[in-house]
Amino acid sequence: MKNELAQAWAGFWGGRTEREKTLLLWGGAILGVLIAWSILWAPAEDGRAHLRESLPAAQRQLAQMNAQAEEARRLSAAAQGVAPTGGALKDALTASLTDHGIVPLQVQLLGNAVQIQLKNASFPAWTTWVDDVRRQFKVQVAEAHVTALKDDGQVDLTASLQPSTAK
Numbered sequence: 001m002k003n004e005l006a007q008a009w010a011g012f013w014g015g016r017t018e019r020e021k022t023l024l025l026w027g028g029a030i031l032g033v034l035i036a037w038s039i040l041w042a043p044a045e046d047g048r049a050h051l052r053e054s055l056p057a058a059q060r061q062l063a064q065m066n067a068q069a070e071e072a073r074r075l076s077a078a079a080q081g082v083a084p085t086g087g088a089l090k091d092a093l094t095a096s097l098t099d100h101g102i103v104p105l106q107v108q109l110l111g112n113a114v115q116i117q118l119k120n121a122s123f124p125a126w127t128t129w130v131d132d133v134r135r136q137f138k139v140q141v142a143e144a145h146v147t148a149l150k151d152d153g154q155v156d157l158t159a160s161l162q163p164s165t166a167k
Contacts, residue, residue, distance in 0.1 A: 085112060085163050086109065086112070087109065089109075089114055089137065089139070089161075089163065090107060090108075090109045090114045092133075092137055093107060093114050093116065093133060093137070093139075093161065094107050096129065096132070096133050096136070096137075097116070097129065100125065100128070100129045100132070101125070102118065102121060102122075102125055102126065102129055103118075103121075104116055104117065104118055105117040105118060105119045110160065112162055112163065113142055113160040113161060113162040114139075114160070114161050114162070115158065115159070115160045116157075116158070116159050116160075116161065117157070117158045118155070118156065118157050118158075119156050120149060120151075120154050120155075120156065121154065121155055121156070121157060122153055122154060122155075123146070123153050123154070123155045124153055126155070126157065130159075130161075133161070134164070138163060138164045139161045139162060139163055139164055140161065140162060140163075140164040140165075141159055141160070141161055142160045142161065142162045143159065143160040144157060144158070144159040144160070145157060145158045145159075
């Protein structure tokens with residue numbers, strides 16, 4: 001196959017005059033340059049132009065995102081120091097109990113504390129919930145009365161949670 005192609009090319013090339021050979025060589029060179037230009041150089045040049053146009057907008061977007069991230073960090077730090085109190089704390093704890101799948105028997109406001117009564121509650125679920133609200137709402141358990149039930153891990157409990165005094 002290789003020899004046949006070489007013979008066909010030699011027969012074609014040998015049958016050309018010097019002028020035809022020169023024209024074919026120059027035409028092939030120009031065609032090669034045009035193909036290289038259209039496949040390699042032109043798309044790269046178009047891409048560079050597009051990047052040059054879109055770079056300032058991307059830089060503005062980056063600056064805006066950095067400013068927003070800094071503001072979020074600042075607001076997050078400020079929000080960490082603010083714990084709900086009173087009715088807001090009662091509502092937040094009630095909603096959190098519901099989110100954790102714990103059904104309270106009673107949630108009531110007693111001074112600055114919120115008293116929660118649970119019957120036949122899962123003790124592991126309650127301790128997980130207390131840890132979450134301790135971090136989220138900055139509360140501490142002021143008082144707790146827990147009675148174990150016959151079923152493993154089930155308890156009746158009454159707990160008072162109040163805003164934490166520790167910073």
